[in-house]
Amino acid sequence: xxxxxxxxxxxxxxxxxxxxxxxxxxxxxxxxxxxxxxxxxxxxxxxxxxxxxxxxxxxxxxxxxxxxxxxxxxxxxxxxxxxxxxxxxxxxxxxxxxxxxxxxxxxxxxxxxxxxxxxxxxxxxxxxxxxxxxxxxxxxxxxxxxxxxxxxxxxxxxxxxxxxxxxxxxxxxxxxxxxxxxxxxxxxxxxxxxxxxxxxxxxxxxxxxxxxxxxxxxxxxxxxxxxxxxxxxxxxxxxxxxxxxxxxxxxxxxxxxxxxxxxxxxxxxxxxxxxx
Numbered sequence: 001x002x003x004x005x006x007x008x009x010x011x012x013x014x015x016x017x018x019x020x021x022x023x024x025x026x027x028x029x030x031x032x033x034x035x036x037x038x039x040x041x042x043x044x045x046x047x048x049x050x051x052x053x054x055x056x057x058x059x060x061x062x063x064x065x066x067x068x069x070x071x072x073x074x075x076x077x078x079x080x081x082x083x084x085x086x087x088x089x090x091x092x093x094x095x096x097x098x099x100x101x102x103x104x105x106x107x108x109x110x111x112x113x114x115x116x117x118x119x120x121x122x123x124x125x126x127x128x129x130x131x132x133x134x135x136x137x138x139x140x141x142x143x144x145x146x147x148x149x150x151x152x153x154x155x156x157x158x159x160x161x162x163x164x165x166x167x168x169x170x171x172x173x174x175x176x177x178x179x180x181x182x183x184x185x186x187x188x189x190x191x192x193x194x195x196x197x198x199x200x201x202x203x204x205x206x207x208x209x210x211x212x213x214x215x216x217x218x219x220x221x222x223x224x225x226x227x228x229x230x231x232x233x234x235x236x237x238x239x240x241x242x243x244x245x246x247x248x249x250x251x252x253x254x255x256x257x258x259x260x261x262x263x264x265x266x267x268x269x270x271x272x273x274x275x276x
Contacts, residue, residue: 025070026247027084029215029228032131033097045233047097054101056237057083064107066148067226068187071211085109086213086228088152088190089122090139092132099145112152112190112213113139115174118181124156124192136181143182150188151175151209158193159200167200171207188212189224196225217250 031043033050045053057064064085065073073079085102087094090113102109113134117123121130134142143149153159153170154177162170171189178186187210191200194215201224204212214225221227227250229243 024226024251025074025079025082025084026244027067027070027086027213027226027228028064028231029213030085030087030098030231031089032091032093033087034091034093034131043230043232045231047101049233049235050098051101052237053231053235053240054105054107056240057107058105064102064105064109066108066110067150067211067213068110068148069108071223084228086150086190087111089131089156090114090117090134090152091122092134092138094134094142095138099142099147102147103145108146108148110148110150110188111139111142112150112188113178113181114152114154114156115177115181116154117156122156139178139181140183143184148188149178149182149184149186150190150213151178151186152190153192156192158195159191159203160195160197162200167203168207171200171203171209175207175209191215191225196220201225 029043030045030050033045033047035046054064061081062083063081064083067084067086070079070082070084073082085107087098087109090111094111098109101107111134114122117133118139119135120133122133123130139149151171151174154174155170157166157170159167159170175186175189189204189207189209189212191204191212191214196212196214196218198220201212201220204224209224211226212224213228214221215228215230217227218225229247231240231243235243
């Protein structure tokens with residue numbers, strides 16, 4: 001496959017049907033941006049690699065934005081050339097590893113923060129060393145810098161199987177805490193570990209979130225279980241090309257499946273809603 005035709009195809013604005021965008025926007029999932037050469041966590045990206053990935057987006061006419069902005073643009077048919085940038089966990093290294101790079105390109109992002117671990121350490125993955133998390137003051141500074149703050153729950157606990165009271169704490173209470181810390185509305189939730197079922201999705205909706213992020217595609221995919229693409233330190237330019245092409249292919253297959261489910265003939269109403 002030749003490089004230039006693929007690059008031209010990936011830069012091409014999405015096809016349009018009526019007033020809807022043809023596909024849901026591509027969204028990248030990050031965690032920590034740090035050197036961490038001894039860290040076995042496969043989702044840690046070095047600052048150098050992160051800078052190269054943002055440079056790749058910029059060179060291909062793509063602009064990184066937070067999820068709330070991305071969804072508003074998609075709803076208005078203005079998402080062409082936008083890519084969602086999300087950072088799960090609220091790691092303190094966002095301040096020096098990611099924020100300056102984002103600002104240099106005029107990009108924004110959403111940082112999903114664990115509300116009851118402000119200023120503490122990540123303890124939810126026993127296979128990786130605990131990493132420093134943003135303090136309350138740093139969360140406010142990130143918000144003041146133009147980044148969106150979202151909730152990653154109170155204690156980074158998987159939602160499926162929780163009792164009603166604990167589920168409400170992880171969703172509604174975390175939103176209240178982070179709204180007070182950031183000084184801004186908290187519109188989005190991110191499911192810890194990417195685990196979501198119908199009951200936890202309903203709790204997120206009931207807590208008043210406008211949207212929520214999962215990880216992969218699932219029968220629940222939609223506005224409150226948005227799929228994202230994991231990005232790691234091995235993802236150089238060609239791997240990003242492949243991941244974006246894979247995303248486009250998945251969206252086309254998903255559109256066809258939804259048309260079949262609804263009994264819509266091929267070629268009719270081909271646009272995808274940005275969220276379900």
